[in-house]
Amino acid sequence: DTAVSQTPKYLVTQMGNDKSIKCEQNLGHDTMYWYKQDSKKFLKIMFSYNNKELIINETVPNRFSPKSPDKAHLNLHINSLELGDSAVYFCASKSGNAISPLHFGNGTRLTVT
Amino acid sequence: KQEVTQIPAALSVPEGENLVLNCSFTDSAIYNLQWFRQDPGKGLTSLLLIQSSQREQTSGRLNASLDKSSGRSTLYIAASQPGDSATYLCAVRFQGGSEKLVFGKGTKLTVNP
Numbered sequence: 001d002t003a004v005s006q007t008p009k010y011l012v013t014q015m016g017n018d019k020s021i022k023c024e025q026n027l028g029h030d031t032m033y034w035y036k037q038d039s040k041k042f043l044k045i046m047f048s049y050n051n052k053e054l055i056i057n058e059t060v061p062n063r064f065s066p067k068s069p070d071k072a073h074l075n076l077h078i079n080s081l082e083l084g085d086s087a088v089y090f091c092a093s094k095s096g097n098a099i100s101p102l103h104f105g106n107g108t109r110l111t112v113t
Numbered sequence: 114k115q116e117v118t119q120i121p122a123a124l125s126v127p128e129g130e131n132l133v134l135n136c137s138f139t140d141s142a143i144y145n146l147q148w149f150r151q152d153p154g155k156g157l158t159s160l161l162l163i164q165s166s167q168r169e170q171t172s173g174r175l176n177a178s179l180d181k182s183s184g185r186s187t188l189y190i191a192a193s194q195p196g197d198s199a200t201y202l203c204a205v206r207f208q209g210g211s212e213k214l215v216f217g218k219g220t221k222l223t224v225n226p
Contacts, residue, residue: 102147
């Protein structure tokens with residue numbers, strides 16, 4: 001299936017731990033994103049990579065570090081997890097064509113206890 | 114500040130009714146506007162994308178309109194069905210060099226059989 005896939009689907013961990021979320025797309029897209037959806041369902045961009053280069057970095061704590069080993073993968077590593085990091089994290093991708101829509105993964109629900 | 118607002122936050126209608134979801138944005142200088150659907154526990158599915166030069170887009174029972182000058186878009190759903198129940202999000206790509214989409218908080222639609 002052609003898709004944006006992210007793992008794990010659920011992640012429960014304690015404060016202070018370090019965790020990673022992986023994302024892969026087989027759509028041949030050039031640009032990948034990480035979005036955060038908080039408890040109020042508000043969706044906000046965190047990072048964007050184009051062909052492995054960082055192009056958007058919103059005001060996200062530097063505990064969050066994206067890594068793009070190739071243009072089909074964009075992983076998110078989070079250090080020293082805090083309670084406020086609990087949210088659903090969505091990976092997305094799109095082609096370089098200006099009229100192409102954004103394709104989302106199914107999300108990773110992170111719960112920090 | 115570039116913001117996207119959706120009203121109402123929630124809407125409940127009987128099956129078969131035609132309905133309109135509203136989206137407003139603060140800056141008329143946009144590249145495009147996109148409507149998404151989000152089902153519980155799932156990612157976002159792109160429904161329609163309207164370029165700044167377009168006035169509307171149609172897909173099946175869905176019709177999205179765009180009025181840049183007034184900063185508004187509407188999503189019209191004809192002959193609603195229980196399967197249309199979901200949260201509908203509006204997202205705008207504003208001009209200014211960034212590829213990011215700015216999302217509204219969504220309208221949660223319930224279509225009652």
